[in-house]
Amino acid sequence: MRTPEAEDKSVCDPPQPSPRFGPVGGCLREQREGSHLPDTPLSHLGLHTHRRAGTEARRHQKLAFAASIGSRSSAPSNQARVARVGVPVKRSRCPRQLRNREPKPANAGWTSVPRVSARAQPGGGAREGGAWKGVGRRNHAPGTCDRWSARHRALGHVRGRLGPESRPGLGLGREPRLGSEPGQLCPEHGEPLSWFCLSERRPVCATCAGLGGRCHGHRIRRAEEHAEELRNKIVDQCERLQLQSAGISKYVAEVLQGKNQKAASMASAARELVIQRLSLVRSLCESEEQRLLEQVHGEEERAHQSILTQRAHWAEALKKLDTLRTSLVGMLTHLDDLQLIQKEQEFFDRAEEAEGILDPQESDKLSFNEKCAWSPLLTRLWATSVLGSLSGMEEVHINERTVSPLLHLSEDRRTLTFSAKKSKACSDDPERFDHWPNALAATTFQTGLHAWIVNVQHSCAYKVGVASAQLPRKGSGSDCRLGHNAFSWVFSRYDQEFRFSHNGQHEPLALLRCPAQLGVLLDLQAGELVFYEPASGTVLHIHRASFPRPLFPVFAVADQVISIVH
Template sequence: MGKLKKNKMVDQCERLQLQSAGITKYVAEVLTGKSQSAVSMASAARELVIQRLSVVRSLCESEEQRLLEQVHGEEERAHQSILTQRVHWAEMLQKLDTIRTSLVDMLTHLDDLQLIQKEQEVFERTEEAEGILDPQESEKLHFNPKCTQSPLLTQLWAAAVLSSFSGTEDVRVDERTVSPFLQLSDDGRTLTFSAKKSKACADGPERFDHWPNALATTCFQSGLHGWVVNVQNSCAYKVGVATGQLPRKGSGSDCRLGHNAFSWVFSRYDRDFCFSHDGQHEALGLLRCPVRLGVLLDLRAQELLFFEPSSGTVLHTHRAPFPAPLFPVFAVADQTISIIC
């Protein structure tokens, strides 16, 4: 019996010795190899990051130079047009002054018979003056801000803004505005469409009573703002901005997003996408349905941009004077959409 126990202990010691040897070998060979591999791969990863960012940086610098040259060129063109106009109208003023002086001189120094004899000359002078047209407003005299438009700059800018704004814009739906055809989640971020009109919603002046619309609690007076909406579950929605003057009552187009002067929206209905404002609908030929929809509102630049964060694609840009304040606005006629940030 004692010998059996002794043999078991010997076996146990041998197993421990083998286990120790295995661990020693693992530490000496495998972990050392892993450490060297990690150092090598980290070095390669750093080089890749530096290399790729260097390419991006170089591209950005080239684009910056190109756009700044375009701005300078447009500024020079506008100044040259203005200078040309100044020279032209200075000549016309001198010409009109000469004609007027000549006519006044005739009236002062000639009698009626002499004036009749000078009738042809008076006619020619008068016709010459009438040939000088009044100044007309011209786009050539204006600096054209379109010279700064760049798909590359817009795409990089939109991605950077949405990334920097992640979690900082607390956009939530104002429960008082929610249509009775919509249900609002407890956190105020998800809207769900219901074909059956809810009777639980107390009517009020802020609430949309027909179209499945809702406004956010947040309003923007100035500056740059961005938020993202998850739209992958809905085949019928609208996302954009609206003024607080947007009518809320009735089934007319004045309350329908994108069909009035108070709202600017990106909309989807099945496979059709468009941008709508004041009853004007611009079809957008998107190849695939966005999963997430980023909205950027730059009130300083008077620009509204819709962006797909996952692909970095600019879906639509609208540039026009916007009133303030503006509210994020939503409509859902199929399943749900959710504000992410």
């Protein structure tokens, strides 16, 4: 039979038969912690999984890895890592034999047929006393085989300790060679499956791999070599998994623990910061409260003292006037004509004295000054608390019957979009603004506190405020224009100019930046209208007046779009 070596140059040289043993593996923890393992170093057990194509540098690298993990071997070997990861291994050739290996002719110590076929022939070689004789036998240096037998005995001791459960079905006996059982014969030729087809990725027999076989011309290699390569790959994968497990364990033990401690520390610092800032705010509020209450009390005392002074003054004046009146009445009733003439100068003196007592006049000193309770800090805090509270926000929707034909109202009735052309779809409703791009909300306010926010970041020309129900709707005059009549109070923007407008009076406002949102606070009880920027907490303008009832939120837009924030 023509061997596959003649067909494919990629076929490796036949390996020298060597004893094969059962699994030496098991759990990594059992390997490392079990005190029942023999004292013989693992490097002397002959468990090297030598990779024929590997370089000397990679072998030393793996030996260094095995030594770093904590092998019990005094001379770390490639098998130490195998024992740790817990995979079955196959005993390879003697290390000295591998180092001293030199190229030989095909008939020098090797058979000319595949390795399994040589074993199958009578007299082709048999195992006696744990050593191979006949096929592929080589001469070793003196003492080499003795040390090899010592390793074999130590390995048998280890396998006896581990037990057959490390690989079910194999027990403690010699690991059968691939293709030595009837179930592992080629179904087509009945020969052992001693070769592996790399093209079809399956084991084949020598006939299938030879000339005329189904795998002729394919990439063929010995099944044992392929299995050996797979074992090495499994060992490498186990090493990678072990390194990955070690990395994960280190991450859990060190990184996550550090993260947990850092999170706890940062949470504690955050709590302290919140408590510190709120304490500062509370202290500031208490101080501001004390200051304002003192001002209110002082103003009350001043007004009360003024009233008392005025009361005493007018009481004295009343007493003097009563005296003058009594005197004049006595002159009139008790004096005759001559006596009355003689008392003429006295009469003029009494009349002049009475004229010196003036009539009471209205004075601000007698009134309580409400400005004593005004505080920019209190206003900002109040506006922030109202706008930040969901209960203080109003559900404001625009009345579609009031929307100008120049505006388009969204379906949710919260967004107004300006259009340069009037819409013909709008009906001629008596409540609709027919010239100016205005719109009123459907919500009315009679009393209490109300707040809403308008998104104005996309518009450079808009008006936002409140208006009374008396605001005219028809025509192009100023009486329908927001801020130009007595029925509307609006905050307006045109390009980079901001101002508050009411009844034709325009108050310029100096803003450092254009607000993206505009908050409106209406306190009908206090008579205050506040325009506020929620993002920065800045009060833009406060207007105090006695507003008529009811009031409507009012909007106007002449550029792009504005919308009510939900």
